[in-house]
Structure formats: C-alpha cells, structure tokens
Amino acid sequence: MSSYPPYPPPQGQQWHGAAPQAATLSWPQIIGLSTWLVFPLLGCGCFGGAALIFIGAYARRKSWWIPGIGYTAVGAVSFVMVGASDPDSLATDLAAGVLLLSWFACIIHSCLINFLWVQFIATRRGESLHPAPQYYPTPAAADHWSGSPYSSAMPPGLAPDPQQYYGPGPSAAPVSAEPLSEHTFDAPAAPAHAAVASAETPLDMNTATAEQLATLPGFDAVRAGQVVAERQASNGFGSVQEFGAAAALAPHEVVRIRDLVWCAPSQPPPAPQPGRILDV
Incomplete structure (x- = not known):
C-alpha cells in the first residue's frame, strides 16, 4: 500500500490532477488473487468447473457458475466413460476427445474472466488496479490589493493628488420621467443551472x-x-x-x-x- 497527500489539500494549496485514488494492488496481490487458475489448468475440466462455480457464486455472476456446472458435468461423464469403455473402442476415443475439449475450453474461459474476478475483489476492498497519479502542491496566490500604490509606498504628505492622473467619471444617464405603467418588462430568463440539473x-x-x-x-x-x-x-x-x-x-x-x-x-x-x- 502506498501513501498519498491529504485530500482535500490544506488551505492555501491545491493539488494538480484528479482527486487521489485508492491504493493500488501490487503484482504479488494480483498473482495471489489469480491462484484459483491452478484448478482449471490441472483439474481435467472437473475441478476447473468447480472453481468457476465457487467464484461465480461468490460474485453472484450467473455467466460464471452456469458454465462451471457444464464443464464439471461434461468432464465427469467423459472421465467415467474413458475408464469404463474398452480402450480400443470408438466410445473411448470420443470420450477422451470430449474430455480434452472441455478441459481446454475451461482453461480459456477461466483466463478470460480472471481480470474481472481480480477487479471485483479489488473493488470490494476499495483498491484499484490502475497506478495512482503523482500530486504536487502549488503555493496559494498572493492576495491582490486594489488600493493606490502611491498611498502605501509614500508618506501621506508626499503622495500625489489622484485627480492629476484620473479624470472625472462618466455622467449618469438622465432618468426618464414617464410613469412605470407605460413600460413593458420582459420575463426573466430561466437560470442556466436549471437546464443543467434536468440534464x-x-x-x-x-x-x-x-x-x-x-x-x-x-x-x-x-x-x-x-x-x-x-x-x-x-x-x-x-x-x-x-x-x-x-x-x-x-x-x-x-x-x-x-x-x-x-x-x-x-x-x-x-x-x-x-x-x-x-x-x-
């Protein structure tokens, strides 16, 4: 597990990038969560199907445990037929072929869903498979003062008169003396955030x-x-x-x-x- 800077950042600082993610899984942890693949690789289809049934029931995924039942049933029946039939008969050859095909299919299926299985466990633990971004603080911007630079840098007696540099402001527009009843007013437009909320x-x-x-x-x-x-x-x-x-x-x-x-x-x-x- 790796450590991250505090989020939200301290007052006066900001973090570049997105919000910090959860701790990432290390390669030993990913390999440890993938050890269930030993059963499909060495189980002749039967134990691989049982492993799919277990993880499918744990994750509540029908698309995992239903094929596991099929692999287990086909592997068990084929294994029994190979042992009970004549070694030189056609039934033995067919049963052996079906056993190998189901075994190979179980291995491929298990490898394909292993990433989803590891992702499911990582989500339950609040961890992530993706590397976390790097964050670095930025000092807060200095406060801007809107006053006159002369009054702060020079004594009051030596500060120049602002009227020497700034002319009088614009005169106000004349106010109409017409009664308010003769004017028409448009209805105010709907706020922009209302459309965003509906979207x-x-x-x-x-x-x-x-x-x-x-x-x-x-x-x-x-x-x-x-x-x-x-x-x-x-x-x-x-x-x-x-x-x-x-x-x-x-x-x-x-x-x-x-x-x-x-x-x-x-x-x-x-x-x-x-x-x-x-x-x-």
Missing part, C-alpha cells in the same frame, strides 16, 4: 438503454453493451458497486458516476387474490 437526472441502472449508459463518464458503446448484457444475465444490479464491477470500473470511476446512476428497489411479488376457488 443530470440520474439514470436507473436496471432500465437504462445502452445509448443512455454510453453518455456516462468513462463509458463508450462497447462498455455500455457489456453492462447491458451482464445486467440481463444477472437479473439487474443491486448496488452501484455491482454496476461498477460489471463495467470493470476503477474505484475512482465508480465515485464519479455514484450520483449519476441509481437503482430502483425491488418490487415485491403481487399478493394473491382473496376468495375461494369453486369447482364447476
């Missing part, structure tokens, strides 16, 4: 379209499509942290969109209709 209405992360999600900071069309696909696979998100993990966002990026998205509370199932069912 920053938070998006419902469980109903927003891919085009709407693509307008969020740090999002593009590809990331928005990935989030929509993950939302459909997991039946919606329950918090901003789950939304950020599905989009593979760093913790500081999750903080940026925290006020721009929200999730509606889950609706309870409808109550059963009262009354009795009559047999006809």
Whole structure:
C-alpha cells in the first residue's frame, strides 16, 4: 500500500490532477488473487468447473457458475466413460476427445474472466488496479490589493493628488420621467443551472438503454453493451458497486458516476387474490 497527500489539500494549496485514488494492488496481490487458475489448468475440466462455480457464486455472476456446472458435468461423464469403455473402442476415443475439449475450453474461459474476478475483489476492498497519479502542491496566490500604490509606498504628505492622473467619471444617464405603467418588462430568463440539473437526472441502472449508459463518464458503446448484457444475465444490479464491477470500473470511476446512476428497489411479488376457488 502506498501513501498519498491529504485530500482535500490544506488551505492555501491545491493539488494538480484528479482527486487521489485508492491504493493500488501490487503484482504479488494480483498473482495471489489469480491462484484459483491452478484448478482449471490441472483439474481435467472437473475441478476447473468447480472453481468457476465457487467464484461465480461468490460474485453472484450467473455467466460464471452456469458454465462451471457444464464443464464439471461434461468432464465427469467423459472421465467415467474413458475408464469404463474398452480402450480400443470408438466410445473411448470420443470420450477422451470430449474430455480434452472441455478441459481446454475451461482453461480459456477461466483466463478470460480472471481480470474481472481480480477487479471485483479489488473493488470490494476499495483498491484499484490502475497506478495512482503523482500530486504536487502549488503555493496559494498572493492576495491582490486594489488600493493606490502611491498611498502605501509614500508618506501621506508626499503622495500625489489622484485627480492629476484620473479624470472625472462618466455622467449618469438622465432618468426618464414617464410613469412605470407605460413600460413593458420582459420575463426573466430561466437560470442556466436549471437546464443543467434536468440534464443530470440520474439514470436507473436496471432500465437504462445502452445509448443512455454510453453518455456516462468513462463509458463508450462497447462498455455500455457489456453492462447491458451482464445486467440481463444477472437479473439487474443491486448496488452501484455491482454496476461498477460489471463495467470493470476503477474505484475512482465508480465515485464519479455514484450520483449519476441509481437503482430502483425491488418490487415485491403481487399478493394473491382473496376468495375461494369453486369447482364447476
């Protein structure tokens, strides 16, 4: 873990760059979180599928544990058929081929989702996979004094008369004597911040379209499509942290969109209709 300067900065100083991020994960920590890949590499498909079931259940990702069930079932059945069939039969060759294919597919699948797994654990711990920027302080600007430089630098008796350098100010425009009832006044324009507030209405992360999600900071069309696909696979998100993990966002990026998205509370199932069912 690395240390960072205080944020917000002390009074009279400012920090260049964005707000400080959370501590970054070191390579030993990333390797430690990736040790579960030993099971897909050495497990002949069966143990690799079991590892996918475990991390999928822990992260509540259906797209992880459902394939894990498939790899485990195919690997176990193929392994049993290889041992129970005649070594020279066609069934043994087919079972061995299916076992190798499922094993290879499980390895590739596990390697592809390992980054998302490490990102999920880092988000839960409040850490980041991205390096933190460097910050350096800037001294506060000196206060500007709007008085005359002569009165502060010279004694009062020696200071020149300001009228020698500055002429009289412009005369005021004459005021019309017409009654106020004869004048028309335009309605004041709506403040600019009202339009900005309406444009920053938070998006419902469980109903927003891919085009709407693509307008969020740090999002593009590809990331928005990935989030929509993950939302459909997991039946919606329950918090901003789950939304950020599905989009593979760093913790500081999750903080940026925290006020721009929200999730509606889950609706309870409808109550059963009262009354009795009559047999006809």
